[in-house]
Amino acid sequence: MTRATAIDALDWTAIARDLEETGVAVTGPLLAEAEARDLVALYPDKDRFRNRVVMERHGYGRGEYKYFAYPLPPPVAALRQAAYPRLAPIADLWNERLRDARRYPATLDGYLAECHAAGQVKPTPLLLKYGPDDFNCLHQDLYGDMVFPFQMVLLLSRPGVDFTGGEFTLVEQRPRVQSRAEVVPLGHLQAAIFAVRHRPARGTRGFHRVNLRHGVSRVRSGERFTAGIIFHDAR
Numbered sequence: 001m002t003r004a005t006a007i008d009a010l011d012w013t014a015i016a017r018d019l020e021e022t023g024v025a026v027t028g029p030l031l032a033e034a035e036a037r038d039l040v041a042l043y044p045d046k047d048r049f050r051n052r053v054v055m056e057r058h059g060y061g062r063g064e065y066k067y068f069a070y071p072l073p074p075p076v077a078a079l080r081q082a083a084y085p086r087l088a089p090i091a092d093l094w095n096e097r098l099r100d101a102r103r104y105p106a107t108l109d110g111y112l113a114e115c116h117a118a119g120q121v122k123p124t125p126l127l128l129k130y131g132p133d134d135f136n137c138l139h140q141d142l143y144g145d146m147v148f149p150f151q152m153v154l155l156l157s158r159p160g161v162d163f164t165g166g167e168f169t170l171v172e173q174r175p176r177v178q179s180r181a182e183v184v185p186l187g188h189l190q191a192a193i194f195a196v197r198h199r200p201a202r203g204t205r206g207f208h209r210v211n212l213r214h215g216v217s218r219v220r221s222g223e224r225f226t227a228g229i230i231f232h233d234a235r
C-alpha cells in the first residue's frame with residue numbers, strides 16, 4: 001500500500017467527527033514496523049537534523065527532540081504530503097465556524113509556498129525521545145503567524161513493551177469553566193491527529209473558540225520515541 005493509499009483508506013468522516021468533538025482523532029497504523037525502527041535509528045545522525053532541543057533547559061519538560069532538516073525522511077515527507085489535503089477542508093470548515101477568513105490551499109506544496117513567502121522556511125517535523133521520568137509540558141506548536149490548525153504525532157515505540165507511562169494528553173480550556181484533560185490511548189505505529197491551538201465548540205449562540213494544549217505524561221519506564229508532523233514551517 002502506498003502512503004497516500006494508507007491515508008486515503010482512513011475513515012475521514014470519523015476523524016472529522018472526533019476532531020470536532022474532542023480536538024483529537026486516533027488513526028490505524030500508518031508505518032511499517034521497520035520504518036518506525038529506521039526513523040528511531042536516525043536519532044543520533046547529525047546530518048538529518050537542523051536543531052536539537054534539550055527540554056529541561058527551556059522549561060519544556062524533560063527529554064529531548066530534534067527537528068529534521070530538509071529533505072525529510074521519505075515516510076515523514078509522504079505522510080505530511082498525503083494527510084494535508086484531507087485536513088485542509090476540515091481546517092476551512094473550522095475557520096468558517098470561527099468567523100476566521102483564512103482558507104487553506106488544496107496541497108501541502110501550495111501551503112508551504114505561503115509559509116515560505118511569510119518567512120517561515122525551516123522544517124518543523126521532529127523526532128522526540130523520552131527516557132524514564134521524562135515528560136512533555138502542555139504546549140502549542142506555534143512557529144509564526146502561519147499556523148495550520150492540525151498536526152500529527154506517530155508513536156514509534158511499543159507501549160507496554162518499550163516503555164510504560166508516557167501518555168499523549170490534550171487539555172482544553174473553555175471560557176469560564178475548569179480545564180478538561182483527554183488522555184489518548186495511542187498504539188504502536190498509530191498516529192494522533194489533533195488541533196494545534198483551538199477548536200470550534202457549539203454553544204447556545206453559535207460556535208466559540210475552545211483553547212487546546214497538548215503534552216505527554218511522565219514516562220515510568222523504558223524509552224519512548226515519537227515523530228511529530230507539523231504542517232506549517234518555522235521562522
Ligand SMILES: O=C(O)CCC(=O)C(=O)O
Nearest residue numbers: 128141153168216226228
Ligand atoms: O511525544 C508526543 O507524543 C507528543 C510530542 C509533541 O508535542 C508533538 O508532536 O508536537
Ligand SMILES: [Fe+2]
Nearest residue numbers: 139140141214
Ligand atoms: Fe507538540
